[in-house]
Amino acid sequence: MHIVLITTSFPDGEPGREAAGSFVADFARQLARHARVTVVAAASTDSTSRDGDVEVVRFAVPRTPLSLLRPLYPGDWPAILKTMRVGKAAVQRVVDTTQPDYLFSLWALPSGGWAQSVGRDAKTRYAVWALGSDIWSLGRLPLLRSKLRSVLRAADACFADGMKLAKEVEDLSGRDCGFLASSRRLPPPASNEKSVGAPYKLAYLGRWHVNKGSDLLLESLGQLSTDDWSKISAVRIFGGGPLQDSIERGAEELRDQGRPVETGGYLDKQGAADLIGWSDFLLLPSRIESVPVIFSDAVQLGTPIVATPVGDLPILFDKYAVGVLAQGVSAHEMANAIRRALADAPGRYRSGLKAAAVDFDIAVAAxxxxxxTRQAIHA
Known part of the structure; x- marks a missing residue:
């Protein structure tokens, strides 16, 4: 069985692509235990290489990451149109030369569009793994919503990385959509000792973007009292993105008040493992979310989470008891959730974290x- 993965997320050394990209790479490696796997991925340069048992064919696009291209901004359309052309051509070349049994697009757009077009001509079936951004961002634009619906309806199978997201895919497409958990394999952290009592170490790792709530996090930290801060030994905020200036400025203001807040850039897998292992609580202040890869990172390393109640997180926190869930999506409620965590001990969540880690194992998803896929091919 030969499966071609078509993706806009694959590690190529660029900052900010490590989490989603390394998840796709780990999924491909695990899938290669069950099938021949070829990855066709957008990148900054053309190349063909091997990643263990996985063949990786990269095609150059005008700008990366593709998530920063804005369909409503006319100045981005030359890059968007060229990306659509070169992406389809790259997939076409691989399909023509390797004759795969199945195509799997990560994610719905533009990868699913390439799979739909090339697969139709080659009479090769394809599946789609949808992200929240497919539905919540691209799906809000009328023309793209129509294309998205077409891609989903024509697919042999549809998956989503969230349970609520799967229902939204079903509502949009009028077809079944399964849940497939997204996660990655992290290396052992430099340290993974959790404090048995205050003061605690807190960490945030992710994009500094309004959807990820990094601004809410800084505001919530600013609402903590001196007594609250006496229970915190350090806060580390790592990542990058559109809110970088405001995040850096907010962190500097907290440091001026004597608060132990440190900022840093994007981290590779080892750096992410070290940060999550170092922390007693991982902070997840998103405004909109499905099931973020950082959730599975945290449970894999046994680090409890303090999060806002968005996407599937309320379901997951209720099922597994992996940390403290805020009562709402605001700086005030996030601050209250942090206070509740500071009155806790990380060890009380150990059993819930272990159970979640089993269910979010990338090997199980692959x-x-x-x-x-094997059943579909032989049906």
Whole structure:
């Protein structure tokens, strides 16, 4: 069985692509235990290489990451149109030369569009793994919403990385959509000792973007009292993105008040493992979310989470008891959730974290997809 993965997320050394990109790479490696796997991925330069048992064919696009291209901004359309052309051509070349049994697009747009077009001509079926950005961002634009619906309806199978997101995919497409958990394999952290009592170490790792709530986090930290801060030994905020200036400025203001806040850039997998292992609580202040990869990172390393109640997080916190869930999506409620965590001990969440880690194992997701794909091919 030969499966071609078509993706706009694959590690190529560029900052900010490590989380989603390394998840796709880990999924491909695990899938290669059950099938021959070729990855076709957008990148800054053309190349063909091997990643263990996985062949990786990269095609150059005008600008990366593609998530920063804005369909409503006329100045981005030359880059968007060229990306659509070179992406389809790259997928076409791989399909023509390797004759795969199945195509799997990560994510719905533009990868699913390439799979739909090339797969139709080659009479090769394809599946789609949808992200929240497919539905919540691109799906709000009338022309792209129509294309998105077409891609989903024509697919042999649809998956989403969230349970609520899967329902939204079903509502949009009028077809079934399964849940497939997204996660990645992290290396052992430099340290993974959790404090048994205050003061605690807190960490945030992710894009500094309004959807990820990094601004809410800084505001919530500013609302903590001196007594609250006496229970915090350090806060580390790592990442980057559109809100970088305001995040850096907010962190500097907290440091001026004597608060132990440190900022840093994007981290590779080892850096992410070290930060999550170092922390007693991981902070997840998103305004909109499905099931972020950082959730599975945290449970894999046994680090409890303090999060806002968005996407599937209320369901997951109720099922697994992996940390403290805020009562609402605001700086005030996030600050209250942090206070509740500071009155806790990380160890009380150990059993819930272990149970969640089993269910969010990337090897399980790859094996399940391989099983379903083999059944579809031989049906």
């Amino acid at each position: 094996e399940e997809f391989a099983r379903q």
